[in-house]
Amino acid sequence: MTTRESEPSTKETADPKNWTNRLRGWLEGLVPRGQALPDRQPVYVASWIYVFGVLTLTSLVVVIASGCVLSLGGTTWWHVSSLGHYVNSIHLWSVELFFGFMVVHLWGKFWMAAWRGKRALTWITGVVLFGVSIGTSFTGFLSQSNFSAQWIAGEGKDGINSTGVGAFFNVLNPGQMLTWHVVLLPLVVGVLTLMHIILVRRHGVVPPLDADLEG
Amino acid sequence: MSALSIVAAGPGKYVDWGVIQISVANLTIIGVMILLFILALVVPFPSHDEQGQRKGHRR
Numbered sequence: 001m002t003t004r005e006s007e008p009s010t011k012e013t014a015d016p017k018n019w020t021n022r023l024r025g026w027l028e029g030l031v032p033r034g035q036a037l038p039d040r041q042p043v044y045v046a047s048w049i050y051v052f053g054v055l056t057l058t059s060l061v062v063v064i065a066s067g068c069v070l071s072l073g074g075t076t077w078w079h080v081s082s083l084g085h086y087v088n089s090i091h092l093w094s095v096e097l098f099f100g101f102m103v104v105h106l107w108g109k110f111w112m113a114a115w116r117g118k119r120a121l122t123w124i125t126g127v128v129l130f131g132v133s134i135g136t137s138f139t140g141f142l143s144q145s146n147f148s149a150q151w152i153a154g155e156g157k158d159g160i161n162s163t164g165v166g167a168f169f170n171v172l173n174p175g176q177m178l179t180w181h182v183v184l185l186p187l188v189v190g191v192l193t194l195m196h197i198i199l200v201r202r203h204g205v206v207p208p209l210d211a212d213l214e215g
Numbered sequence: 216m217s218a219l220s221i222v223a224a225g226p227g228k229y230v231d232w233g234v235i236q237i238s239v240a241n242l243t244i245i246g247v248m249i250l251l252f253i254l255a256l257v258v259p260f261p262s263h264d265e266q267g268q269r270k271g272h273r274r
Contacts, residue, residue, distance in 0.1 A: 046260045047256075047260050048254070048256075048258055048260055049252075049255040049256055051255070052255065100247075100248055100251070104248055104251055107252050108252070108255065
């Protein structure tokens, strides 16, 4: 959208008391101009270790897409359908890759102390995301609607109940676990992922410990 | 093979080192991840923009 030169910009005419203007200003300030989808990166980013974050994100996209397909047919159809077997396998293996890539991403960021340079919140959102992802995966195994899910629920109930959350997180209730798996926890993972990416774009990719930033 | 026969299949192979007990499958996955981590550090990243690198950026 273009504006005529004679027209004042919306920034100049914006009423600071208007919540829409304030929200727009907040959204515009989340990421520095041009950094939302940059096509250039510092030279130290040219390393395979910097690829694992986006590999994790790509796996997550496949996890969510295959999960959406699985949810179309109900809670058991993947046991009795060749297409269901296929999509179920895509869902499982994309989760395996998601965790594999995320762990290598975690190791890489840990050993380069990625919380440097005001990136503490980026690190913290990543750590929390890792924990919530494990919980989401756990509820997924409880939602398989097979003997494996029953066995995992039976083994896990005492541990979960000992934490005091059993009243509203009952692993023996497959319906409740399915809801946690397909609604609540993916929502948390999605919001945290968005926060994590915005923070990475806001503060930039962390340089290696020995990077000569003056040169 | 029926679903029941998969469930009734024998237990997986485990390795024991004192208090540490881990399935061969999980140990293999951990080994692959460590290998991937090392390879990510030592394998050179392909670059086709030498000029961009000299300026301190890559495209």
